[in-house]
Amino acid sequence: MSNTPIRPSDGELAILRVLWSRGPSTVRDVLTELSKVRDMGYTTVMKLMQIMVAKGLVVRDESARTHIYQAVQEEESTQSFLLKELMDKAFEGSASSLVMRALSSTKADERELDEIQAFLKRLKKERR
Amino acid sequence: MSNTPIRPSDGELAILRVLWSRGPSTVRDVLTELSKVRDMGYTTVMKLMQIMVAKGLVVRDESARTHIYQAVQEEESTQSFLLKELMDKAFEGSASSLVMRALSSTKADERELDEIQAFLKRLKKERR
DNA sequence: GTAAAAATGCGAAGCGTTTCGTTGACATAT
DNA sequence: ATATGTCAACGAAACGCTTCGCATTTTTAC
Known part of the structure; x- marks a missing residue:
């Protein structure tokens, strides 16, 4: 059981905060929330979240067309x-x-x- | 009086710590100290310290051939x-x-x- | 005086992060 | 069924950080 925590980058941390406060969310959910502060494009957030999946920072439910992301660590x-x-x-x-x-x-x-x-x-x- | 603090990167922070504890030091001084923990080449440390000068994180005394560096911020x-x-x-x-x-x-x-x-x-x- | 050692400066490469344009798949409304 | 909009996937570019090799200059030692 390797419970090694993974270091999120700054951008990743910003996304994690949204996921922590909103719970499981779509890319658009996160983008909408982040847009209040930063100014980023849809694909930028999407790419980051894909990388986060690869890193194991988040998991996603792909059962529906619109994927739903969730933070792994507390x-x-x-x-x-x-x-x-x-x-x-x-x-x-x-x-x-x-x-x-x-x-x-x-x-x-x-x-x-x-x-x-x-x-x-x-x-x-x-x-x- | 622009007292805007400058964000040091990780490597820069490691160097700053040496400067804070040793006081004004040469590149070699810093390298010697850092070698106890990390493993870096002379020119690597030198380059970092040059960048730090450019950023305003440290100042250096060039009056002697061997330059002496000093942290700017406390x-x-x-x-x-x-x-x-x-x-x-x-x-x-x-x-x-x-x-x-x-x-x-x-x-x-x-x-x-x-x-x-x-x-x-x-x-x-x-x-x- | 000449060779070896040490210091500086320069340039570039490797890597991770961040950003975004483009493409193709899918859904919805007309 | 076709046009419009949304989404995922991919690749690439830009940027900063880190590292180092190489050339040049200066000092030191013989």
Whole structure:
């Protein structure tokens, strides 16, 4: 059972986000959603999604004429993967320094800070 | 005063890390350091560093025959930049969800968690 | 002084990502 | 049944990143 996560490129990640939020979708669905932000052609999105099938990032249902695509990996595991990658590349693998940098360089408001604090407490409890 | 941060590529980031930890260095210095991890040729590193000069990621002192390179941006601002980028691309711009994902998906030990907690407290104090 | 070693600069090739034009298959409406 | 529109498939081009070979210049060592 090789559960090796696959690194999505930037464009692929944008598509994955649509699939995560919308659930199984067609190429046109994704294009419509992406068009709100980026400006891409139909075949561009299609090609990317075909490549993603080849990579194993998505699966597709070809039973109908219009194929339906679905993300293979969970959003959470992809997020974890990308974080780990950045951690290794720019934070010497230290989770805490990444977290502290994230906290100090963004304007997380009071409510968010509280949320994180509560989360930390829960985490510490679980860890013993 | 255009303080637009420039996105370093992976290879460039690896070089930047050497420059941040060693301070101003020659191509050979960087190569020696990088060789411990990756396996690259001299001209490869050199070319990358030349491109970095062109991009404005590093400056170099050409007064001596052997040029000396120095990072332009601080490590902190580059880290912030990369975090912000990931935040936008994979966390809908939410700092707290990024932080919580980072915390739950890594094995930060007790000490690190304490450190973060203390940091949070300090941060909240400063914020008012 | 000459040979060897080291540094710079240039150009190009390989690769992955992104983009899109074109073609052919299929569906729908007239 | 024919015209119009939608879709999938393919190939190619453009771009950035990475790598390296080669030529040239400079330093060092004998």
